[in-house]
Amino acid sequence: MKSRTSASVERELERRAKHELAVLRHVEEVSGSVAATCRYYGISRQAYYGWLKRYEEEGAEGLRDRSSAPHHAPTATNVEVVEKILWLRQQYHFGPQKITMYLKRYHDITISSSGVWRILHKLGLGRLPASQRYKRNETRWKRYEKQRPGHALQVDVKFIEPLGQTGKKKRYYQYTAIDDCTRLRVLRAYPKHDQKTAIQFIDHVLSKLPFQVEKVQTDNGSEFGQPFHWHLLDTGINHVYIKPATPRLNGKVERSHRIDSEEFYRLLESQVIDDVNLFNNKLQEWDDYYNYDRPHGALAGSTPYERLKQKTQDRVCCTSR
Incomplete structure (x- = not known):
């Protein structure tokens, strides 16, 4: 560079x-x-x-030997701020907006996203890896969200291959549930991928979430078949399937899995993890960070837990009126 x-x-x-x-x-x-x-x-x-x-x-x-650069630039960005911007870009591949949110939240540094972009461009880091760039406008899908916590829960499964394995490799599956309104998530890894596991996971989710779930939305995978469907109905929760071959309808959980790949699994590449309990310990640490500490671009820099508190307070205010 x-x-x-x-x-x-x-x-x-x-x-x-x-x-x-x-x-x-x-x-x-x-x-x-x-x-x-x-x-x-x-x-x-x-x-x-x-x-x-x-x-x-x-x-x-x-x-x-005469440079046109000024000898003193009072408006130049502090070198420590530039180093933080560079680290967030190289370590997490964050864009200017996300870097701005992180600097404000964790370092009390105020800098515009356009200012961050200029610094990245000057350092030759203006373009993200191809897999992480935004799609063109005509191929994006409009964002939406439910207005109250628990109104809709998106559930999906992500295949994961444990790191550092030798010999016959094991397979594990990350089950993910994310609230449509607050983006609050529950994650858990399992060595099996079937309806019994899906039922076990949804019971775990319902015990963890601090609000009542009204509806669960899944794709048409076999793990979400009739036993899973009737189990939800028996607990008083509606279950709907998205249209086949339309993963965008479960867009929040799909985006959540992409964040896991970019900000969690990519950083574990040098570690040896071949046990489901160790996986779940790591997943819990990551999930706690995601829910309570990680600023979310779609939530204007708030965390899912902060959005939950906001929505809860809004409902209390509306009820009191």
Whole structure:
């Protein structure tokens, strides 16, 4: 990074030196007039005589070692802030908006997302990896959310392959439930992927969430078949299936799995984890961070738990009226 930047600066200084030398020679060899040359090149006489003085004192080298960068830049971003921006970009691949939220929340640093973008662009980090860039507008789907906690719960399963395994590899499955309104989540890993496991997971979810669930939404996977369906109805919870081949209808849980891949599993690549209990310990730590500490872009920088408190207070206020 630094070598590329310094090389470009050297090329620019060399180009400017050649231009200044060409101006000086134009007076001697072509026009014979400082005024005519300055008009031809669109420069001031002051600039010309400044170059001439440096050339007479130091030769051609005196023209190339002057940078146009100001000696003092009072509005320049503090180097520690730049380092934090660089770390968040390289470690988590956060965009400018998410970096702005993190700096404000955890470091009490206020900087605009456009300011972050300019710093990233200057450092050559303006583009994310292809897999993490936003889709074009015409292929995006409009966001929506339910207005009260528990109105709809999206549930899905993510296949995970434990890290650092040797010999015959085990398979584990991350079951995920996310509240449509608050984005509050419950995660758990299981070594099996069937209806019995799905029922076990949904019972775990209902015991963990601090509000009543009215509806559960799933895809048409076999693990969410009739036994799972009737189990929910028996507990007084409606169960709906999304239309086949339309994962966007479960978009919040799908986006949640992408966040898991980018911000959790990618950082575990150097660790050896081959036990479901250890997986669940790690998942619980990550889930607690997601629910209570991680600012969420779709929630204007709030955490899911903060959104839950806000929605709860709003309902209390409405009821009291």
